[in-house]
Amino acid sequence: MASGYRNGSAKGGVKVDRPLSVNSNIRSSSIKSKPSPSPYNSHGLRRSSPGSLGGSAGPVKDDSAVSGRVRVAVRLRPRNAEELVADADFADCVELQPELKRLKLRKNNWDSDTYEFDEVLTEFASQKRVYEVVAKPVVESVLDGYNGTVMAYGQTGTGKTFTLGRLGEEDTADRGIMVRSMEDILADISPETDSVSVSYLQLYMETIQDLLDPANDNIPIVEDPKTGDVSLPGATQVEIRDQQSFVELLRLGEAHRFAANTKLNTESSRSHAILMVHVKRSVKGRDSFLSSDNENTSHLVKTLKPPLLRKGKLVVVDLAGSERIDKSGSEGHTLEEAKSINLSLSALGKCINALAENSAHVPVRDSKLTRLLRDSFGGTARTSLVVTIGPSPRHRGETASTIMFGQRAMKVENMVRIKEEFDYKSLARRLDIQLDKLIAENERQQKAFEDEIGRITLDAQNRISAAERSHADALEKERLKYQRDYMESIKKLEEQWAIEKQKRSNNQNGVGTKDGCLDKTCNGEDTAVSISEEVAEVKKELENELRLKKAAEEEVNNLKSQLAQWKRSEAAGNAEIIKLRKMLEDEAHQKMKLEEEITILKSQLLQLSFEAEETRRSLDRGGPGKIFNGLDSLVTQVRHPHARDPGNGHKASIAKLFEQVGLQKILSLLESEDADVRIHAVKVVANLAAEEANQEKIVEAGGLTSLLMLLSSSEDEMIRRVAAGAIANLAMNEKNQELIMAQGGINLLSMTAADAEDPQTLRMVAGAIANLCGNDKLQTKLRGEGGIKALLGMVRCGHPDVLAQVARGIANFAKCESRASTQGAKTGKSLLIDDGALPWIVQNANNEASPIRRHIELALCHLAQHEVNAKDMISGGALWELVRISRDCSREDIRNLAHRTLTSSPTFQAELRRLRIEC
Numbered sequence: 001m002a003s004g005y006r007n008g009s010a011k012g013g014v015k016v017d018r019p020l021s022v023n024s025n026i027r028s029s030s031i032k033s034k035p036s037p038s039p040y041n042s043h044g045l046r047r048s049s050p051g052s053l054g055g056s057a058g059p060v061k062d063d064s065a066v067s068g069r070v071r072v073a074v075r076l077r078p079r080n081a082e083e084l085v086a087d088a089d090f091a092d093c094v095e096l097q098p099e100l101k102r103l104k105l106r107k108n109n110w111d112s113d114t115y116e117f118d119e120v121l122t123e124f125a126s127q128k129r130v131y132e133v134v135a136k137p138v139v140e141s142v143l144d145g146y147n148g149t150v151m152a153y154g155q156t157g158t159g160k161t162f163t164l165g166r167l168g169e170e171d172t173a174d175r176g177i178m179v180r181s182m183e184d185i186l187a188d189i190s191p192e193t194d195s196v197s198v199s200y201l202q203l204y205m206e207t208i209q210d211l212l213d214p215a216n217d218n219i220p221i222v223e224d225p226k227t228g229d230v231s232l233p234g235a236t237q238v239e240i241r242d243q244q245s246f247v248e249l250l251r252l253g254e255a256h257r258f259a260a261n262t263k264l265n266t267e268s269s270r271s272h273a274i275l276m277v278h279v280k281r282s283v284k285g286r287d288s289f290l291s292s293d294n295e296n297t298s299h300l301v302k303t304l305k306p307p308l309l310r311k312g313k314l315v316v317v318d319l320a321g322s323e324r325i326d327k328s329g330s331e332g333h334t335l336e337e338a339k340s341i342n343l344s345l346s347a348l349g350k351c352i353n354a355l356a357e358n359s360a361h362v363p364v365r366d367s368k369l370t371r372l373l374r375d376s377f378g379g380t381a382r383t384s385l386v387v388t389i390g391p392s393p394r395h396r397g398e399t400a401s402t403i404m405f406g407q408r409a410m411k412v413e414n415m416v417r418i419k420e421e422f423d424y425k426s427l428a429r430r431l432d433i434q435l436d437k438l439i440a441e442n443e444r445q446q447k448a449f450e451d452e453i454g455r456i457t458l459d460a461q462n463r464i465s466a467a468e469r470s471h472a473d474a475l476e477k478e479r480l481k482y483q484r485d486y487m488e489s490i491k492k493l494e495e496q497w498a499i500e501k502q503k504r505s506n507n508q509n510g511v512g513t514k515d516g517c518l519d520k521t522c523n524g525e526d527t528a529v530s531i532s533e534e535v536a537e538v539k540k541e542l543e544n545e546l547r548l549k550k551a552a553e554e555e556v557n558n559l560k561s562q563l564a565q566w567k568r569s570e571a572a573g574n575a576e577i578i579k580l581r582k583m584l585e586d587e588a589h590q591k592m593k594l595e596e597e598i599t600i601l602k603s604q605l606l607q608l609s610f611e612a613e614e615t616r617r618s619l620d621r622g623g624p625g626k627i628f629n630g631l632d633s634l635v636t637q638v639r640h641p642h643a644r645d646p647g648n649g650h651k652a653s654i655a656k657l658f659e660q661v662g663l664q665k666i667l668s669l670l671e672s673e674d675a676d677v678r679i680h681a682v683k684v685v686a687n688l689a690a691e692e693a694n695q696e697k698i699v700e701a702g703g704l705t706s707l708l709m710l711l712s713s714s715e716d717e718m719i720r721r722v723a724a725g726a727i728a729n730l731a732m733n734e735k736n737q738e739l740i741m742a743q744g745g746i747n748l749l750s751m752t753a754a755d756a757e758d759p760q761t762l763r764m765v766a767g768a769i770a771n772l773c774g775n776d777k778l779q780t781k782l783r784g785e786g787g788i789k790a791l792l793g794m795v796r797c798g799h800p801d802v803l804a805q806v807a808r809g810i811a812n813f814a815k816c817e818s819r820a821s822t823q824g825a826k827t828g829k830s831l832l833i834d835d836g837a838l839p840w841i842v843q844n845a846n847n848e849a850s851p852i853r854r855h856i857e858l859a860l861c862h863l864a865q866h867e868v869n870a871k872d873m874i875s876g877g878a879l880w881e882l883v884r885i886s887r888d889c890s891r892e893d894i895r896n897l898a899h900r901t902l903t904s905s906p907t908f909q910a911e912l913r914r915l916r917i918e919c
């Protein structure tokens with residue numbers, strides 16, 4: 001409202017309290033002038049009567065706001081019974097000059113102030129006239145799509161409710177503005193395209209209550225920050241279809257309104273009542289282009305525009321009475337009510353003053369009343385105010401204050417604006433109907449088309465069958481004709497033959513005349529010759545026919561065999577296609593399997609490259625043989641106590657020792673009585689075992705067995721540590737791995753692991769087991785003999801070197817398992833999971849030591865490649881780690897592997913979807 005109020009200007013040039021002499025006869029009288037006509041001093045209404053507040057009407061442009069001053073009428077109530085008695089000896093405090101639209105407020109018997117209003121309604125003014133001048137122009141505006149307000153202000157008991165809310169059920173002449181407004185609205189709208197709905201509320205003690213649903217008693221005011229429009233979406237809105245239901249609603253609302261019996265009014269309203277009438281109208285004429293009868297759909301689409309919807313809102317406000325608390329005799333709760341009413345009315349007064357004076361600040365937020373009326377004063381609505389006054393000189397002060405309120409309100413300029421918007425809903429509805437029609441039409445055409453095709457096909461088929469039939473008939477006729485001709489010619493020939501035969505026998509019987517005999521004989525011979533020629537010819541023809549028939553039969557047979565062959569080859573072709581298709585499917589299947597294998601091989605390659613890198617780093621640092629670095633000097637001390645040969649001489653001296661002493665001898669020293677010698681011997685063996693070239697010889701010579709013996713029998717931890725280191729070196733070779741397992745190595749290593757405290761011993765043991773974990777054939781045995789548990793048991797020491805070996809062992813094991821699962825050699829979930837490795841894996845998946853982290857990341861990827869592990873991994877929290885690896889792992893290849901693994905597993909995918917995690 002603040003902006004709305006601020007926009008108000010005093011264009012009307014209202015001069016308040018500036019005395020203006022209008023009649024020299026009236027001494028000391030003064031006129032409080034009516035504002036000079038503003039260029040926009042009309043309501044801009046087409047239908048308002050000349051007597052309306054609107055005055056001369058001018059059209060309002062649809063799309064722009066125009067200035068519209070608040071119109072104010074004053075209405076005087078007739079003396080009531082009490083006043084007729086109490087004020088019998090006194091003149092009224094006001095004198096009205098309706099024709100001049102002036103009101104004189106008596107100061108005393110000889111002096112008065114004169115005020116001009118837009119309309120002055122005497123105590124004799126009918127309700128009809130009051131409606132027509134105060135409200136009708138506003139109602140018409142609302143019907144045109146503007147917001148409008150009609151409000152009554154005045155001292156309690158002066159006729160506000162009488163003016164606005166009278167239902168007029170006993171005497172229709174008494175109908176007030178609310179009832180008459182709805183009558184006009186319902187008469188003007190079209191029920192097919194327009195709608196009217198109402199809300200009825202009261203503002204009581206700063207809370208807004210629904211008069212149509214009193215339980216709804218704390219309705220918030222919602223202000224659109226863009227448009228400044230105020231609405232009460234929490235209020236009940238009832239659609240009105242007829243006047244009777246509206247009157248019922250008003251009666252219902254009135255029954256819920258707070259009222260009290262005060263000294264000044266037995267039925268005094270203690271709340272501000274607000275009736276909101278929402279009028280929605282479709283603007284005709286603009287949407288004719290949407291006619292669904294239009295056959296030409298392209299034309300329809302080209303001209304498609306949404307229809308316009310005009311949304312006018314009429315707000316009728318029956319304010320609670322302004323009153324002097326002492327006069328109204330309010331006390332207790334009624335006193336509180338009175339204070340609240342006065343507070344809100346005074347907030348309204350302040351806002352109107354600020355607007356009238358074009359003040360920069362309008363205190364609109366001081367009360368709910370002013371917030372509700374922000375559009376009515378200084379906003380976009382057409383506003384008409386009726387100030388009601390009583391005649392009693394005893395209430396002159398209140399009457400004067402009401403008049404001043406009205407005078408100031410006359411200075412408030414609103415910028416009235418039409419509320420018009422595109423009716424997309426209606427457009428959508430229409431388009432839906434249009435679309436349905438088009439679809440139905442399309443279906444109809446489609447059906448007609450299909451019917452036509454069917455008809456043509458049937459017709460063609462009939463014609464073909466008819467042609468085939470007539471062709472067959474013709475052929476048959478032809479055949480019969482030829483057959484008949486043939487039979488006839490045979491018959492003729494036979495007859496001829498019989499005649500000739502007869503003739504000949506006759507001739508033979510007539511022998512006696514020599515010449516005649518001779519002649520006859522001669523003739524008979526000629527005839528016989530010609531007949532036999534003819535017979536020969538017929539025979540020839542017959543043979544020819546038979547040959548042709550045979551040829552035709554052969555042709556038919558030939559065609560038949562061709563057809564059979566063609567059918568055979570078609571069947572063969574189909575079989576070939578099926579075969580090829582099957583091959584194609586097999587190929588696709590094979591390809592898929594190969595792709596899977598490639599993925600696994602890639603992951604294994606990754607593992608191997610990682611291990612190679614680790615080994616290289618380890619070698620750079622001194623490697624697993626680091627603890628043996630001192631051996632050279634130790635051996636030298638045993639064998640050559642004075643020698644000092646560090647660095648490069650180390651390997652050379654061991655090799656020399658190997659050559660000089662011989663392997664058997666060195667190995668036998670492992671069982672020496674002398675503990676020192678045993679220590680040095682085991683170190684020498686360990687050093688030799690670090691060289692791949694020596695490993696086979698050591699094993700062949702029984703070195704592995706001796707080293708394993710040392711693990712089980714030696715009390716000395718150093719010996720056990722070095723022996724374990726040597727075994728770890730030997731365990732790098734696949735053949736040795738099997739031997740170690742066969743000789744119960746895993747048990748011995750497990751026992752050593754369980755007893756040892758020294759991290760370096762544990763590191764050696766873990767390294768040995770980790771190497772064994774990398775052997776595909778030993779998986780089940782290693783696990784069965786407790787290898788995984790031994791490995792996991794060593795994590796208790798917490799030393800990063802030990803943890804790195806454990807992680808390597810787990811990664812090796814997971815890799816082998818993954819390989820076995822892919823090849824179908826293993827079903828069921830991972831033995832690592834069965835042995836409880838998952839929690840440690842998950843816990844260390846993000847270990848800050850990169851060797852541990854990398855091994856575990858790889859182990860997780862291997863485990864995740866098999867759907868059978870997915871559920872345990874999810875419940876164990878491994879999914880989060882996989883997601884982390886797929887996002888954050890610094891190694892792109894591992895990152896990609898994790899991502900591939902996650903996206904190819906349906907179980908992981910389902911869980912990720914459930915958790916709404918993008919991967």
Ligand SMILES: Nc1ncnc2c1ncn2[C@@H]1O[C@H](COP(=O)(O)OP(=O)(O)OP(=O)(O)O)[C@@H](O)[C@H]1O
Pocket residue numbers: 076077078080123154155156157158159160161162163265267268269270319320321322388
């Ligand atoms: N113009 C009028 N002609 C006849 N009677 C009237 C007129 N105006 C008011 N009255 C009567 O005066 C009394 C008080 O009127 P009304 O209740 O409308 O006053 P109000 O201003 O609404 O009072 P409040 O503010 O206390 O609610 C009613 O009995 C009403 O019938």
